[in-house]
Structures are given as C-alpha cells and as structure tokens.
Amino acid sequence: MSSLLSIGKSGLLAAQVGLSTTGNNITNANTAGYNRQVAIQGDTGTQYQGFGYVGSGTEIQAVRRYYDNFLATSLRGAEANQASLDAYNSQISQIDNLLADPTAGLSPALQDFFNGVQDATANPASSAARQSLLSNAESLASRFQGMSARLSEIATGVNSQITSNVGQINAYAKQIADINLTIAGLTTDQAAPNDLLDKRDQMLTELNKLVKVTVLPGDNNMLNVSIGTGQPLVVANKAFQLGTSTSPTDVSRVTIGYQADNGAFTALPDSVITGGQLGGLLEFRDGAMDRAQNSLGQVAAGLATAFNAQHVLGEDENGDLGTNFFNPIQAYVGTNSRNSPASTAAVSATVTDASALTASDYSVDYDGTNFNVTRKSDGKVTQINPFPQTTPQVIDGVAYSISGTPAQNDNFVVRPTYNAAKDFSVAIKDRDKIALAAPIATAAPTANVGNGKISAGTVDTNYLTPGNQLTTPATLTYDKASNSFSGFPAGQDVTVTVNGTSTVYPAGTPVTYTDGANISFGGVNFTISGAPADQDTFTVGPNTSGVGDSRNGALLAGLQTKNVLDNGKATFQTTYAQMVNYVGTKARESQISSTAADAAVKQATEAQQSVSGVNLDEEAANLLRYQQAYQACGKVMQVASQLFDTLLNIGN
Incomplete structure (x- = not known):
C-alpha cells in the first residue's frame, strides 16, 4: 500500500507544480518580457517485481520557459x-x-x-x-x-x-x-x-x-x-x-x-x-x-559674396566706389584640441567665390611637410602650395591662410558655410553708400560725323586695382587711314576680344578697330560699333553725375535670376x-x-509571442487538466488508504 500511496503522492505534487506554473503564467500574461513556462513531468523509474517492472510514480524534472533565441x-x-x-x-x-x-x-x-x-x-x-x-x-x-x-x-x-x-x-x-x-x-x-x-x-x-x-x-x-x-x-x-x-x-x-x-x-x-x-x-x-x-x-555666404563682389564695382551717391554691402563671411575653423602644445599653427578661411562654394566640410592636416585640405564629401585632396604661404590659396571658393609653425599631425576642421547664416549681416547703414551707379561713363560727342556708337561700359574686378581707376576722361580718336583708335590711358595695355579671341595691344600703341569688338583696359570694358568717321572721338571717364544712374543696380538685381551658385548652375x-x-x-x-x-x-512580435507568449485559453485548459490530475491523484491516495484499512480489519 505504501507504493500506491507514494505513487499518488508524487502525482499530487506534480499536479500541484503544474497548477502553480499555469497560475503563474495566467497572472503574468500582461507582464512585459515574460516568457510562458511549463512544468516538464517524467516518471521516477520502475521496480522489478518478478513478473515485470512496475512504475513508482512521477516527478517534475524542470520548469522550462518557452524561449526562441532566433525569434x-x-x-x-x-x-x-x-x-x-x-x-x-x-x-x-x-x-x-x-x-x-x-x-x-x-x-x-x-x-x-x-x-x-x-x-x-x-x-x-x-x-x-x-x-x-x-x-x-x-x-x-x-x-x-x-x-x-x-x-x-x-x-x-x-x-x-x-x-x-x-x-x-x-x-x-x-x-x-x-x-x-x-x-x-x-x-x-x-x-x-x-x-x-x-x-x-x-x-x-x-x-x-x-x-x-x-x-x-x-x-x-x-x-x-x-x-x-x-x-x-x-x-x-x-x-x-x-x-x-x-x-x-x-x-x-x-x-x-x-x-x-x-x-x-x-x-x-x-x-x-x-x-x-x-x-x-x-x-x-x-x-x-x-x-x-x-x-x-551656402545660400547666405553665396549671396553675401556675390552681392558684395558686384556692389564694390559700383558708385554710391557720394561719387565713391562701393564698399561691401554685407559683412564678409568667415568660414568656421575648428582647431583640434589634441594638436601638439608645441604647435603655433593657425588657420583662417574666408569665402571669396560664391560660384565655387560647396556645402561640404574640409579637414586640414599637416603631415610633417605639407598641409593637405581634404573635402569630406568626396575625399578630394588639395595641397597648400607653397607653404609657408605668400598669399592665401583659394580652394572651392574659400581663401585659406595658414600662419605659425605647425607640428606633425596638426588637424583643423574648416566648415565654410556652417556659421554663414548666423553671421549674415548688413555692413552698410547709410543709404547714400548704396552703389547703384556705374563708376565710369562713356560718350560720343554730337560733333562726330560718322555713325559710330559706344556702349555704356562696365567695370570688372581689375578696376579696383590701385592706379586703374579713371580720374580724368580718356578721349579715343579714330584714324580712318590706319583703321585704329588712339588716346587710351598711358601705361595700360588694351585687350580687344572678337568672337572669344583676344588680342593685346601694348600701352601707347594704336588699337585696330573691329566693329562690335569688346575693348578693355584697366578693368574698363566697352564696345564701339558702327562706322566712325575720320577723327571722330569717344570719351571714357569717371562718372561724375551718377545720382540718377542705376547701371550697377541693374546688375545687382540681376543676381536674383543669375546662376551664381554650384559652379554657375x-x-x-x-x-x-x-x-x-x-x-x-x-x-x-x-x-x-x-x-x-x-x-x-x-x-x-506575433512570431515571438506565438512561442513565448501566454495564451489564456490554453492556460485555462491546462488549469482544468492539472485540477483533474490533482483530484485523480487524491483519489488514488484515498483508495490506497481504504485498502490499507481493509487489510487491518482482516487481521482483527
């Protein structure tokens, strides 16, 4: 009878663990990260009784959680x-x-x-x-x-x-x-x-x-x-x-x-x-x-640089050459805090060319001999040459100036447009300083006999070079016999461009006339067209009455629709x-x-929960199954008790 009692007891204990495990699953169904568990049940071995092997009960071998590492x-x-x-x-x-x-x-x-x-x-x-x-x-x-x-x-x-x-x-x-x-x-x-x-x-x-x-x-x-x-x-x-x-x-x-x-x-x-x-x-x-x-x-730096470049080529209401309309944009330069303490190298960078400007950052590195500027967007490397510098070197529209004595592996980060929008500001505060006029004026006297015409004229950056600004008018006289003009400012070469081909005439020499050709000297550009008569004259000189002139203003306004950025695209x-x-x-x-x-x-989540998640319907079924097993095992123990009592009564 003790064997039957032991078997019933083992089943009772196993069912109890099953009930506890199932109950734990149910109560933790909504617990984040909980993986359902199951009681793994096995027999406790058998005993040989002469006629064969008889089981001795059951035991809980493990309480295993359902977990799939792949899922x-x-x-x-x-x-x-x-x-x-x-x-x-x-x-x-x-x-x-x-x-x-x-x-x-x-x-x-x-x-x-x-x-x-x-x-x-x-x-x-x-x-x-x-x-x-x-x-x-x-x-x-x-x-x-x-x-x-x-x-x-x-x-x-x-x-x-x-x-x-x-x-x-x-x-x-x-x-x-x-x-x-x-x-x-x-x-x-x-x-x-x-x-x-x-x-x-x-x-x-x-x-x-x-x-x-x-x-x-x-x-x-x-x-x-x-x-x-x-x-x-x-x-x-x-x-x-x-x-x-x-x-x-x-x-x-x-x-x-x-x-x-x-x-x-x-x-x-x-x-x-x-x-x-x-x-x-x-x-x-x-x-x-x-x-x-x-x-x-890039937009801020490009606008400031391009607008300034045109504005300085104009003339303000006071008759002076224009100045920067916006304050120049300085590129952000970050000096690596891990550079050698012995290094005195310093890098400065100024945006100078709007069309060549990119939105990339740059790394400036010293290899012990040369400074190399690496464009981070594509890895393109440009060497600072010569070093030490005599003049700033322009790379992608930014002028790099490096001073001091560097140490090997010195590193700087240059971000040309990083702070440009923050630093964008107006330099001019006086409305009279707005340079809407052109600094030069051209004229064809009414006394001319021929039908030659001269354009209004423009200036380029060469006009800003000291000594190139016109202070007095230059009178250009046409000589029909040689088909040439003379009277250009002394000491300045004259360039004549026809269909993209340029011819340079040394200072003081007559300049051959070609109808409609572009003529330039000292940053002054104009064209003469038509058929001038012998000794007809044309004047090119400073603009002395530019209050009502807006030729430079028109060029400034034209920047709105001009392809200035991204290499003119x-x-x-x-x-x-x-x-x-x-x-x-x-x-x-x-x-x-x-x-x-x-x-x-x-x-x-659905795939993972299909293995590890708690299904309340399934757990309810397991609860009933373990409950019935518990009751059945209790019945086994009750029968064993009754048999034991019967044996005791027979002895009496």
Whole structure:
C-alpha cells in the first residue's frame, strides 16, 4: 500500500507544480518580457517485481520557459530599427516644417530683398527706395539668423538627447552585468532562474531600443553584449561605460566614446553606432542636420559674396566706389584640441567665390611637410602650395591662410558655410553708400560725323586695382587711314576680344578697330560699333553725375535670376529649393520607413509571442487538466488508504 500511496503522492505534487506554473503564467500574461513556462513531468523509474517492472510514480524534472533565441533576436532587430526611425523622424520633421514654411521660410525674405533692389534701381535718386532696400536687407539678415538659431536649438536638443541616451545605456549595461552574475550563481545543470532570465531579456529589449546591440552567449548562462561593429558593452559581469565629450574641433558638438574610471575618454566614430534612438539621432545629425545647416549657409555666404563682389564695382551717391554691402563671411575653423602644445599653427578661411562654394566640410592636416585640405564629401585632396604661404590659396571658393609653425599631425576642421547664416549681416547703414551707379561713363560727342556708337561700359574686378581707376576722361580718336583708335590711358595695355579671341595691344600703341569688338583696359570694358568717321572721338571717364544712374543696380538685381551658385548652375532660390526638397524627401522617406518598421515589429512580435507568449485559453485548459490530475491523484491516495484499512480489519 505504501507504493500506491507514494505513487499518488508524487502525482499530487506534480499536479500541484503544474497548477502553480499555469497560475503563474495566467497572472503574468500582461507582464512585459515574460516568457510562458511549463512544468516538464517524467516518471521516477520502475521496480522489478518478478513478473515485470512496475512504475513508482512521477516527478517534475524542470520548469522550462518557452524561449526562441532566433525569434527574440529578430524582434530586437526590428525594434532597434523602429526606434531609430522614430527618433530620426521626430527630428527631421522639425527642420522640414521650418524650411518649408511659406511665410517664415527664406524664400519670401529673398524675394522681398530683391524687390527692394529692383525698386531702388528703378528710382536711384529716391531716398525712400534706398532706405527700403536697407530695411529689406536687414529683414533678410534677420531671417537667416533666425533660421540658423532654430537649427542650433534643434542641434542643442539632439546633443541633450544623445547625452541622456548614453546615461540610460550605461545604467542598463550595469544592470545586465549585475544580473549576469546573479544568474550565473543560481544556474545549475538541471535548472535556471527563469524569472531572472526574463528580467535580463527585458533589459536587453529596452537597451536595444536605445542602441542596436549584438548578444552572444557567454560562460555559465551569462550573456556578452556589444554595439556597433563589435565594441563591447557587457562582458560577463563587467560593464563598459560610455561617455560623452565635446568634439575636439567643435565645442557645440557632442561625441560618444568609452569613459574609463580614471577619466580618460576614447572617442568612437559616429559610424559605428547604429540603430536605436542613439543611432537615429546620430544619423540625423550627421546627415540631414549638417546638410541643412551647410546648405542654408551656402545660400547666405553665396549671396553675401556675390552681392558684395558686384556692389564694390559700383558708385554710391557720394561719387565713391562701393564698399561691401554685407559683412564678409568667415568660414568656421575648428582647431583640434589634441594638436601638439608645441604647435603655433593657425588657420583662417574666408569665402571669396560664391560660384565655387560647396556645402561640404574640409579637414586640414599637416603631415610633417605639407598641409593637405581634404573635402569630406568626396575625399578630394588639395595641397597648400607653397607653404609657408605668400598669399592665401583659394580652394572651392574659400581663401585659406595658414600662419605659425605647425607640428606633425596638426588637424583643423574648416566648415565654410556652417556659421554663414548666423553671421549674415548688413555692413552698410547709410543709404547714400548704396552703389547703384556705374563708376565710369562713356560718350560720343554730337560733333562726330560718322555713325559710330559706344556702349555704356562696365567695370570688372581689375578696376579696383590701385592706379586703374579713371580720374580724368580718356578721349579715343579714330584714324580712318590706319583703321585704329588712339588716346587710351598711358601705361595700360588694351585687350580687344572678337568672337572669344583676344588680342593685346601694348600701352601707347594704336588699337585696330573691329566693329562690335569688346575693348578693355584697366578693368574698363566697352564696345564701339558702327562706322566712325575720320577723327571722330569717344570719351571714357569717371562718372561724375551718377545720382540718377542705376547701371550697377541693374546688375545687382540681376543676381536674383543669375546662376551664381554650384559652379554657375543654380540661383539662390533654386539652391534653397533643392535643400527644402532634400529635407522634405528625407522626411517622407523616414515616414514611409517608419510605417514599414511598425509592421515589421508587429510581425516579429506575433512570431515571438506565438512561442513565448501566454495564451489564456490554453492556460485555462491546462488549469482544468492539472485540477483533474490533482483530484485523480487524491483519489488514488484515498483508495490506497481504504485498502490499507481493509487489510487491518482482516487481521482483527
């Protein structure tokens, strides 16, 4: 009878464990990270009774959790991608709204500014029109500065989120390392602490939403966690701490790296950190954010440089040559804080050519012999030659000046357009200083007999060279016998260009006349056409009555539709439109990808839950099954008790 009682008792205990396990599943059905468990039951062996082997009962061999590593890894990958896209989308939508705003964007301010230029050109003697132009220019500068400030606010917010995410990653890494040690201590050959395994998996899930992780099994049921391209985060019970620091070349930029206990910081490239919120933030900052800031700056720097270049070729109401209308744009130069203390090298960079300007950043490096300027967008390298410099070297529209004594491996980062929108400002405050007139005037006396005509004339940058400005009129006299003109300013060569072919006439020599040819000297350009008569004259001299002249104003207004940027392929408006289109496209791509990521997470969750999730209907059925087993085993024990009583009664 003791055998039957033992069998019943073992079944009773097994059913009790089954009921407890099922009840635990039911109560934790909504617990995040919980994996359903099942009691694995087996027999306790048999005993030989002469006629055969008789069972001795049952036992619980293990309480196993249903966990599929492949499905769990797939779900983590989908969630990391989802978190990355959500973080990226929330940031880029801010820039998209800023740039595309039809009232607060840049396009209306640009249009108003050039409308002011056109109005002043149409009424060059009007003080009101000139003042309106200055007001529109200030409004444009304010718009550039406001948009730059908003982009800087977004960048500051990104820095704050990066720092916060790194702190959370460190906290999870420490917890995972601690629980690794606890799990290792509680794990036996027969059993593992299921609740702690679930808790660790949930920590990995939350960590993975911050940064994509790779999880590999370690010794004694511990896990090793790495990020990026294999950078360790948790190895057994040791957690590696990440940290943040300012960029060595840009104090407004946060970098990520390993933080040692002694305070030493080892930076990691942004490219190794992918997935999760942190990966999405870095992708946004290094992609759309930098592109938007640099492209906006390209428009600002290009406009300031091109407008100034034309404005200085004009004449103001006081009869003086024009000055810079906007303040010149200085490129941002970041000196690497890790440069040798012995180095005294300094780099300055000024935007000088709007058409050659790019939206790329540049790295300036000294290899011990030469300075090399690397364009980061495509890796093109240009050597500073000669060094030491005698004059600034222009690379992609930026004049580089390097001074001091460098040390090997000195590094500088040059961002030509990074701060251009922030630094965009109006230099002229006096409306009389607006140079709408041309500095030269041409004339054909009414006493001329022939029908020769001379154009109004223009000047180029050579006119600004000291000694080239006209102070008195030059009278050009036509000699029919030699078909040439004489009377050009002494000491200046004359260039005649016909159908793209130029001929240079040394100073003081007669210049052969060609109908319609372009004639230039000392930065002055004009054409003479028609059939002049012998001894007909034409004058080229300073503009002494330019109050009502707006020839330079017309050239300034023409910059609105002129292909100034991108090597003469784009206007200011089209360049800005390209930037808006780029950001809008990236925002739309992000939204579409985010929707697809949500679907991928849903699908991966369903697959994972089909194995590890708690099905309440199934658990209810198991509850009834274990209840019946418990009752049946109780009946077995009752029968055993009755048989035992019967045997005792027979003895009496």
